[in-house]
Amino acid sequence: MGSVVLSLDAELAWGFHDHETTPDSRGDAARESWLRLLELFDEFDVPATWAVVGHLFLDSCDGEHADYLRTAGSDADDPESEESSADDRFDRDPGTWEGRDEAWYGSKLIDAIEAADADHDVGIHTFSHVDMSQVSREVAAAEVRESVELVEERGLSAESFTFPDECVAHRDVLAAYGVRSYRAARPRRWYETGLLGAAVELLGWPTGTVSPTLVEPEEDDYGLVSLPASLHLFGFEGRTRDAVARLTEDPVVEATKQGIDRAATENGVFHVWFRPNDLTDERDFDRVEATLEHLAAVRDRTDLSVETMADVAADVKDDEPLPREPIGPR
Secondary structure, X not given: OOEEEEEEEEOHHHHHOOOOOOOHHHHHHHHHHHHHHHHHHHHOOOOOEEEEOHHHHOOEOOOOOHHHHHHHOHHHOOOOOOOOOOOOOOOOOOOOEOOOOOOOOOHHHHHHHHHOOOOOEEEEOXXXXXXXXXXXXXXXXXXXXXXXXXXXXXXXXXXXXXXXXXXXXXXXXXXXXXXXXXXXXXXXXXXXXXXXXXXXXXXXXXXXXXXXXXXXXXXXXXXXXXXXXXXXXXXXXHHHHHHHHOOOOOHHHHHHHHHHHHHHXXXXXXXXXXXXXXXXXXXXXXXXXXXXXXXXHHHHHOOOEEEOHHHHHHHHOOOOOOOOOOOOOO
């Protein structure tokens, strides 16, 4: 018997901080999407892992983040890196407060997660949404440390981590600050190459000729639990989605139903992830609602478990977390 895990990358404007502009439809709708998702999770009594960009735990800031820069340092970045330097990482940070610039602060949204009826897992998604594979160990440590401290100020435990853009790196840093699990990249299958792979999935899911992957959590070399993704709930959008919508019902909903059904009868984890930023119109909420409705129905009539990333980590490792070994000056 398997389980289903839902993990969300909660970013708001930080998901676009290194873009020249923020897509209006996604930036403006993200807070409303966040709150509506919490309502849906409560309606179906489904917990999720909310991996939140650390800066969103703030209700205000000066836009400079001197403590972060003191430990990260502008000279700590790889000069060949495509990632912005520590000095300019906060160029678009307004340095104001949540009531004025709601896309950059999320303290009230964290309150809403804590107040929800569903027992959510609050994890982290770096402090400023950096590509961890493109920064030095010092910067990675600053990103994780700042986030963990903000989570713990709320009396919570930062056990789960998701990497921006699925770029897994500096796992030793996660372990040093008490993180217990992270989302790994989805395993690739033989047909998943270019447009052909997308076509095979979009046509194969409704017909049942292909089905989403069940994954196995594993303990890595650093004592962390690696939990790969099975499916990005909004991985097929734009023209591809519009074209398929003219021909059939939402194939992604069919895929999630198949994955849930497999998890109810087989061993393994069906791990679905997405972002509140992904939901911009009603058909997006319809997709989430259909997924949760089916999940709740299958859970209620079978022994299927609905877990968070923290739950899975506890299943794999029932020992106490390793002692922390903070990196760099505090």
